[in-house]
Amino acid sequence: MLKSIIKQEGIKTTNKTIKIKIEVDRLPPLGFETENKLLTRPFSFYVNCFDKPSLFAGKMHALLFRKWKNRVKGRDWYDFEWYIKKGIPLDLHHFTQRAKDTGDWTEAELAKEDILILLREKFKAASFDQIKADVISFIKNENVLAIWSEQYFNDLLEKLQFK
Numbered sequence: 001m002l003k004s005i006i007k008q009e010g011i012k013t014t015n016k017t018i019k020i021k022i023e024v025d026r027l028p029p030l031g032f033e034t035e036n037k038l039l040t041r042p043f044s045f046y047v048n049c050f051d052k053p054s055l056f057a058g059k060m061h062a063l064l065f066r067k068w069k070n071r072v073k074g075r076d077w078y079d080f081e082w083y084i085k086k087g088i089p090l091d092l093h094h095f096t097q098r099a100k101d102t103g104d105w106t107e108a109e110l111a112k113e114d115i116l117i118l119l120r121e122k123f124k125a126a127s128f129d130q131i132k133a134d135v136i137s138f139i140k141n142e143n144v145l146a147i148w149s150e151q152y153f154n155d156l157l158e159k160l161q162f163k
Helices: 002-009 052-065 074-085 092-101 112-125 128-138 142-147 150-157
Strands: 034-039 045-050
Touching (some): 052 092, 052 112, 074 128, 074 150, 092 112, 128 142
């Protein structure tokens, strides 16, 4: 299929190898919202995808519950900052479904205050030197990371909106 699209669109091929990682969750947690997005390359088509608040819920779940022991993923922290700066609200319902689905939350309800407490605890326990070291290779201007600290992320948390 892809080869016929490339020929049809006149895209030049190359001998370079490109690796694309695709993960498919055949039983995703429910409670998400979707939206149709128009893509125009290599030809026009619509794709149904999670809306941004649902994507934010997935990113928040990764930030709070990633099972990496002492390792950190700086991208989780970068994404948290990005969603907050863009004013995208967190889909609380979908986040709750994700946390219950993975067994990371066993209570009947998950309130906004619960998320705030979990995040404050995460910020307090975090090694911001490790976080910055992990994400620095993806950042054009590494000076933007100078502000990253427990205080900065707690201040960002004040701007967190919920859907």
